Amino acid sequence: MRIFGLNRRIIRVLLGSQYAHMLEYRAEIALWALSGVLPFIMLSIWSGSEARSGLGLDGVALDRYFLSAYLVRQFSVVWVVYAFEEDALLGRLSPYLLQPLHPLWRYVAAHLGEQLTRLPFAALIAAVFFAVQPATFWLPSPGGFLLAWLATWLAFAIAFLFQSLIATLCFWSEKASALERLQFIPFVFLSGLLAPLSAFPPVVRAWAQWTPFPYLIDFPARVLAGQSVDLMAGFGAQLAWIAVLLPLVLVLWRAGVRRYSAMGA
Amino acid sequence: MGRYWRTLRRFWSTALAVQLEYQANVLIELLAVAMSLSGSLFLLSLFYGPDQTLGGWSWAQALMVQGLYTVFDGMASTWLRPNLGAIVTHVREGTLDFVLLKPIDSQFWLSLRTLSPAGLPEIGLGLGLLAWGSLQAGVVLTIPSLCIVLVMLLAGGLILYSLWFLIAATSIWFVKTWNATEVLRALLASGRYPLNAYPPALRVLFTFVLPVAFLTTIPAKVLLDSAGTPMLLAGLGLAVVFFAAARSFWLFALRFYTSASS
Numbered sequence: 179m180r181i182f183g184l185n186r187r188i189i190r191v192l193l194g195s196q197y198a199h200m201l202e203y204r205a206e207i208a209l210w211a212l213s214g215v216l217p218f219i220m221l222s223i224w225s226g227s228e229a230r231s232g233l234g235l236d237g238v239a240l241d242r243y244f245l246s247a248y249l250v251r252q253f254s255v256v257w258v259v260y261a262f263e264e265d266a267l268l269g270r271l272s273p274y275l276l277q278p279l280h281p282l283w284r285y286v287a288a289h290l291g292e293q294l295t296r297l298p299f300a301a302l303i304a305a306v307f308f309a310v311q312p313a314t315f316w317l318p319s320p321g322g323f324l325l326a327w328l329a330t331w332l333a334f335a336i337a338f339l340f341q342s343l344i345a346t347l348c349f350w351s352e353k354a355s356a357l358e359r360l361q362f363i364p365f366v367f368l369s370g371l372l373a374p375l376s377a378f379p380p381v382v383r384a385w386a387q388w389t390p391f392p393y394l395i396d397f398p399a400r401v402l403a404g405q406s407v408d409l410m411a412g413f414g415a416q417l418a419w420i421a422v423l424l425p426l427v428l429v430l431w432r433a434g435v436r437r438y439s440a441m442g443a
Numbered sequence: 444m445g446r447y448w449r450t451l452r453r454f455w456s457t458a459l460a461v462q463l464e465y466q467a468n469v470l471i472e473l474l475a476v477a478m479s480l481s482g483s484l485f486l487l488s489l490f491y492g493p494d495q496t497l498g499g500w501s502w503a504q505a506l507m508v509q510g511l512y513t514v515f516d517g518m519a520s521t522w523l524r525p526n527l528g529a530i531v532t533h534v535r536e537g538t539l540d541f542v543l544l545k546p547i548d549s550q551f552w553l554s555l556r557t558l559s560p561a562g563l564p565e566i567g568l569g570l571g572l573l574a575w576g577s578l579q580a581g582v583v584l585t586i587p588s589l590c591i592v593l594v595m596l597l598a599g600g601l602i603l604y605s606l607w608f609l610i611a612a613t614s615i616w617f618v619k620t621w622n623a624t625e626v627l628r629a630l631l632a633s634g635r636y637p638l639n640a641y642p643p644a645l646r647v648l649f650t651f652v653l654p655v656a657f658l659t660t661i662p663a664k665v666l667l668d669s670a671g672t673p674m675l676l677a678g679l680g681l682a683v684v685f686f687a688a689a690r691s692f693w694l695f696a697l698r699f700y701t702s703a704s705s
Contacts, residue, residue: 209622213629223640228495356471363475367482377489 183279192284196291204295210255211299217248218307220372234376239405241314245307246326246399247371252300253293254334254394258285259358262345266438275435282342282431289338318404325409326402332416333394339423340390346427349434364389370396390419450547451555458557472561476517480568483509483635490640498639504667505637506576511596511659512635513569518600519607519628521562526554527604527611528624534614540702550693554608582666591675595662598682602654603631605685608693615696634659654681 180188200207221244224230235243262285265271274281308315318326344361347354366372368391375383375396386392397412462468487505490497497505530553533539542549577584610623617623630653638646638660650656657678665671 205617206622209626213622213625215626215629216632219630219633222642222645223490223497223636226640226642227490227497229490229492229497232492353467353471356468360471360475360478363478363482366479367486372486373489382485 182283184283188279189287192287193290196284196287197294198291200288200291200295207292207295208299211252211296211303214248214251214255217244217251217371220244224373224377229377232377233374235374235405238314238316239403240374241307241311242316242403243374243399243405245304245314246402247395249300249304250330250333250395250398250402251371252296253330254337254398255292256289256334256337256341258282258289258338259341259345259348259355261285261288262342263348263355266348271438275438282427285342286338289334293334316404318402322401322404326398329398329401329412329416332413332420333398336390336416336419336423337394339420339427342427343423343430346430346434349437365391365394368392369394370399374400387415393419447547447551454556455558459560461557462560469561472520473564476565476568480513480565480572483513487635498637498641500637500639501580503576503579503581504663507573507580507663507666508637508659509635510569510572510574510576511599511662513572514566514596515569515599515603515631515634515658517562517565517567517569519562519603520565521559522555523604523607525557525559527607529553529556530611531614531618534700535618537702539700543697543700549697550608550690554604577666580667588666591665591671592662594675595657595665595678598678599658599662601682602657602678602685605682605689606653608689612689612693612696615700631655631658637663654685657681 221241224233224244225240230240233240262271265274271281274284340361341358344354344358347357368386368389370392375386375392378386393412393416397407397416400407401409401412484506487497487509488502491502491505500508530539533542533553539549542552545552582588606627607624610627613623633641633645633649634655638649638656641649646656661671661674661678665674
């Protein structure tokens with residue numbers, strides 16, 4: 179039986195082959211993991227700053243928040259628009275479209291394979307962090323860990339759908355990846371990667387809550403760091419964004435494929 | 444020397460002509476720069492409440508640092524990324540052979556072949572922010588102090604170039620070092636904030652190992668209290684050392700270059 183074109187065998191083969199593919203590029207992925215150090219740089223500034231008292235993150239809570247932000251980011255990085263753009267430009271998309279499987283699943287599998295490859299490097303960086311600052315060590319409870327895992331996963335789903343939406347615009351315009359660059363800027367500043375949302379002035383924070391960005395880093399990171407957060411509101415917002423984005427992606431994809439005329443046409 | 448100068452002019456005029464074909468890119472770039480600068484200023488403002496400083500630096504002084512960072516970031520997107528980013532591709536696809544065969548220095552060719560004018564507005568905005576911050580911080584601009592800043596900017600640019608080139612040159616061995624420059628870029632982002640805002644261990648790292656301090660904090664300091672001659676000399680010395688290291692490393696690396704598929 180196939181659900182959305184998938185059955186267990188297809189899932190196993192897709193994930194297995196993509197994981198093997200990503201494993202070949204493990205050195206590159208390790209460097210990517212390392213290039214995400216920005217939350218740690220921001221942590222070192224925040225922890226010594228006078229503005230720290232306004233964050234509501236005392237003692238080790240701040241360190242835990244930024245480590246969690248780093249980890250959440252590592253497992254919700256999305257690059258589907260670049261992969262898709264290349265495939266569309268080089269004409270690789272055409273054979274994918276012939277297969278009885280939605281091409282987006284292939285990218286989902288590639289991302290999951292990459293996350294699995296990233297896991298040891300991210301764990302290593304977390305271990306180094308704990309070695310430098312042993313006081314910050316914590317292990318989330320199994321329930322808390324499960325919730326954080328779910329929140330990170332939903333964050334990944336939102337980011338993936340959002341970028342797929344931009345990727346489908348590749349069917350119409352060659353500038354779609356520029357759009358990705360432009361949306362990345364508010365993501366960096368509003369997601370909580372550089373400053374926890376509690377640092378924002380109330381007006382900005384209220385306004386940011388209406389964008390998908392805080393649910394990509396700030397919310398999952400707070401869950402992982404074991405802070406008291408409004409779980410219902412957070413998960414509710416994440417699911418709402420998915421409910422908005424998913425039909426949009428599917429509709430635009432269908433319209434785009436109809437327009438698609440492969441290379442050179 | 445004259446030949447190099449003529450070649451450079453030819454390189455850049457063709458690069459400009461190519462870029463003029465893609466005018467929409469300039470608009471997108473402009474929008475991206477405006478967005479990311481306002482984001483950075485917003486982020487910086489989070490550290491400043493009433494009567495608050497960041498590592499002893501006032502808001503206006505921190506703006507100077509931010510302005511200098513923006514200048515260097517613009518320099519990276521105008522000059523370093525388009526040129527040094529291509530080295531990896533040259534090595535991977537074997538087109539480095541063509542560069543090496545040309546009767547011109549290969550490092551010169553690889554470092555100055557093209558120019559992306561889309562980054563120029565960022566340099567302009569950075570200089571504007573630096574000027575505004577200096578004015579607010581009560582810096583008295585004199586001709587000598589302007590000259591000093593110019594020299595510090597050149598020294599900083601040379602340091603940045605050399606670091607970037609050193610990493611790009613390792614692609615002779617590792618081929619795919621594109622991400623290594625991403626790591627460098629991530630670390631360079633620490634130059635957005637005054638050095639004193641960091642804990643002591645990182646200050647040492649950012650001064651001596653990865654001299655980000657010489658790009659932003661130290662030039663700002665030199666402007667603020669004009670007693671900067673030793674720092675100026677240190678910056679210049681460091682720039683010369685880094686450039687010499689990049690140069691000799693390139694000559695060393697070339698001995699190991701075996702072209703693609705061999």
